[in-house]
Amino acid sequence: MKEEWRYIFSKGVFEGEFRFMEPMKNHTSLRIGGPADVFVIPQDPLSLRNLQVNFKKMQIPYFPLGGGTNILVKDGGIEGVVISFKSFKRIEVIREDNKYVDLSVEAGTPLQGLVNFSKWNGYSGIEGLTGIPGTVGGAVCGNAGAFGYEMKAVLISVWMIDAEGRLERFKAEDIDFGYRRSGISPAELLLSAEIRLMKDKKEDVSARVDSFLKEKRKRQPISAPSAGCVFKNPDGLSAGKLIDEAGCKGMRIGDVEVSNLHANFFINKGEAKASDFIRLMEKVALRVKEKFGIVLEPEIRIIGRDA
Numbered sequence: 613m614k615e616e617w618r619y620i621f622s623k624g625v626f627e628g629e630f631r632f633m634e635p636m637k638n639h640t641s642l643r644i645g646g647p648a649d650v651f652v653i654p655q656d657p658l659s660l661r662n663l664q665v666n667f668k669k670m671q672i673p674y675f676p677l678g679g680g681t682n683i684l685v686k687d688g689g690i691e692g693v694v695i696s697f698k699s700f701k702r703i704e705v706i707r708e709d710n711k712y713v714d715l716s717v718e719a720g721t722p723l724q725g726l727v728n729f730s731k732w733n734g735y736s737g738i739e740g741l742t743g744i745p746g747t748v749g750g751a752v753c754g755n756a757g758a759f760g761y762e763m764k765a766v767l768i769s770v771w772m773i774d775a776e777g778r779l780e781r782f783k784a785e786d787i788d789f790g791y792r793r794s795g796i797s798p799a800e801l802l803l804s805a806e807i808r809l810m811k812d813k814k815e816d817v818s819a820r821v822d823s824f825l826k827e828k829r830k831r832q833p834i835s836a837p838s839a840g841c842v843f844k845n846p847d848g849l850s851a852g853k854l855i856d857e858a859g860c861k862g863m864r865i866g867d868v869e870v871s872n873l874h875a876n877f878f879i880n881k882g883e884a885k886a887s888d889f890i891r892l893m894e895k896v897a898l899r900v901k902e903k904f905g906i907v908l909e910p911e912i913r914i915i916g917r918d919a
């Protein structure tokens with residue numbers, strides 16, 4: 613092990629796990645991606661902060677990873693360090709009255725863990741997020757949403773370690789949220805989110821969650837390896853519908869295929885490569901442009917280096 617890593621991972625500075633040359637296909641819903649130089653799972657906020665300060669000092673690039681459900685990692689893997697938030701998954705009630713409940717939710721909490729917690733307790737506000745995989749951190753960073761529900765609508769504030777290594781609280785209104793995006797920069801590490809939900813009848817919340825999930829299952833191939841919607845919906849239009857009408861359903865390059873159920877989902881049919889995925893994206897985007905004159909923009913984040 614190089615000297616710099618020996619220091620970074622020494623006792624007292626870092627508690628957690630670390631691995632070298634970790635295949636990212638094991639950490640993405642698409643099951644695609646070459647190795648990360650280093651993959652770390654810090655166990656506590658201090659270790660996370662120490663990592664970030666040291667990476668900055670030593671100019672080592674880092675990438676915060678949630679559930680890996682909205683990213684495409686290139687075949688050459690990721691230079692530097694991938695930071696996993698796996699160890700941060702606590703949900704805590706911090707305030708409540710007869711109308712509202714405020715929760716503190718750690719960034720690595722599976723979003724579906726939070727949806728289920730709300731369903732079991734009769735807390736309303738995130739029913740439409742049912743079936744969206746990944747973590748709460750990823751959902752805040754990308755302002756995940758569906759069926760008219762969005763993460764930003766329930767967010768009060770977040771705790772983040774900023775690019776300078778300072779632990780700070782940011783109010784939701786000071787974060788620039790947009791459609792499937794936020795102003796949180798890749799250098800910032802989101803530790804937890806405070807959200808406000810409304811108290812409601814358990815059976816009503818439960819019925820809404822179940823009906824949205826049923827609808828999602830009908831419309832999207834949610835059990836096949838994908839990264840969700842590949843392209844953003846252009847203003848007032850559906851990217852899936854445009855791709856479908858451009859005749860792209862079932863189109864395939866290598867082991868990547870445009871889903872026959874929802875054309876904005878590309879599926880890994882076996883041993884797909886990121887380079888094939890990107891080529892298919894280009895081909896589909898070109899078809900849509902030729903047919904409708906509309907330029908599709910990626911919703912998934914493409915990261916890493918070419919093979």
Ligand SMILES: Cc1cc2nc3c(=O)[nH]c(=O)nc-3n(C[C@H](O)[C@H](O)[C@H](O)COP(=O)(O)OP(=O)(O)OC[C@H]3O[C@@H](n4cnc5c(N)ncnc54)[C@H](O)[C@@H]3O)c2cc1C
Pocket residue numbers: 641675676677678679680681682683697719720743744745746747748749750751752753754755756757758792798800801802803832833834835838839840841913
């Ligand atoms: C079957 C399927 C269905 C989907 N349906 C929907 C849907 O209906 N609506 C929707 O909006 N999305 C959907 N998605 C996309 C995806 O699940 C969401 O965007 C999800 O919120 C991403 O969360 P993640 O934890 O996997 O983030 P990742 O993919 O791991 O990361 C996404 C971005 O967030 C950043 N990030 C993650 N955690 C942190 C952190 N703690 N601190 C700082 N930065 C962080 C990463 O650096 C990256 O830039 C779907 C995906 C799949 C596979």
